[in-house]
Amino acid sequence: MRGARAPRLPRRPLHGVLLLDKPIGWTSNDALQKAKGLLRAEKGGHTGTLDPLATGLLPLCFGAATKFSQASLDADKRYTATLHLGRTTTTGDLEGEVVEERPLDCDRAAIAAVLARFTGEIDQLPPMHSALKHQGRALYEYARQGVEVEREPRRVTIHALELLEWNAPTLVLDVVCSKGTYVRTLAEDIGRALGCGAHLSALRRTASGALTLAGAVTITELEAMTPEAREALLHPVDCLVADWPALQLGEADAGRFLSGQRRRTEHADAPAVRVYGPDPRAFLGSAHVTCGELIADRLLSPPEVASQLGIPATFSATPADAGIEA
Structure with missing residues (x-):
């Protein structure tokens, strides 16, 4: 005879912001629901979706903090982006099938010159493999059916674009950008400008507005903590508008x-x-x-x-x- 299940602990009103270091393979909602359950929080939300293949900073808002999540959504973001030069894919990242491979013929000087062209205000064409809606459906739903939807370019701002590492074919960049920037599209456009093509092979968000990875916790670390230690990690509600x-x-x-x-x-x-x-x-x-x-x-x-x-x-x-x- 199976033993009786332990009673589920009740949810409780918690107010604050948890800085989570999202693992690869998890959706933002997966991470939110896991953290929400571990904290036994009544109300929670995240502050902008990170793709499953992306890792890094995902501020999670609980209770009163959800009222100010838009401030984090609107804030500038910072990423460490890893590009694979010389190879393009159907999705612009690792998930897609390889479309073309081309030889590399660029050095650090050529890369620096191209990066300068993509610093400042630029226009981006939203990728088909994105959650942007068209007639009530996400673009990626059309893409999976092989349907191309006409999209309008969007103006975004790349505040800083710094070369961190160049070890062919891998290019690692520090990207500081406005909200709504598609780093995957930026990677493809840089590859196109270099004449060899590229796709985004890894992406890690390091900052959202004034919030950074400093003090962020992983799901594994959160699971190993006591309930009191988890609650102690919550930052005050006003950290979302500290600037x-x-x-x-x-x-x-x-x-x-x-x-x-x-x-x-x-x-x-x-x-x-x-x-x-x-x-x-x-x-x-x-x-x-x-x-x-x-x-x-x-x-x-x-x-x-x-x-x-x-x-x-x-x-x-x-x-x-x-x-x-x-």
Whole structure:
């Protein structure tokens, strides 16, 4: 007779950001669901998809942090990209079939000259093997059926493109780019410009905005930890907007801000600011400043604010309970 299954532990409200070093072969959602289960978190989301063949930084948002995931989605990204020169594939990466192989006739000087051409604002044609939607379906679904869909070029910015290693046929690059950049397409375009073709053989994300791999944890490491150690890894909610200007409110204004009321401020006009209560640990939400008015955009609930101050998340806090006078 089989033993009874251990009871499943209940989910709980957790608020913060886990910096995960995603393993190769996992989808971003696979990684999210695994981490969410290990943390027993009620609510979670990721901040931008990493292809299964890519590894590296995947910030995972839990609880109140999900309200600010768009900031990470919009942030610049940094990658270590490994290109295989002289070989093109159907998908532009290792998953595809080899289309053509050509001899290499380039040196570091030629590579540096081509990289300079791809630094700054460039136009990219989204690849067919991508999740971009056309008439409600992902482009890769059409590609698997052998259907080519007409796509419009997209303007992206390559802020920096540095040659890290050249050991023919392998070229390793440090890429700092705007959101929406297809590094796979960049690899193919560089290969085409060099006259030999190329495909992306490995990709590792090293940064997303101000967040980096420093302190990131692997799934294997997370599995081996105690529940307390896992929870201790969570970064505060406001780490997603750490590069925005900060504004601190007194008790009365903080309570009114949390209720959605506009407040007068001497802060200069700004499209995005992070707002705190009288206790600097109490992140209240995001806002913008226009003509001397502080206007709320995304707000934390009083219980979410209270959780930052060490009050149990299950406690039904009011603004006053969180050190904020309503």
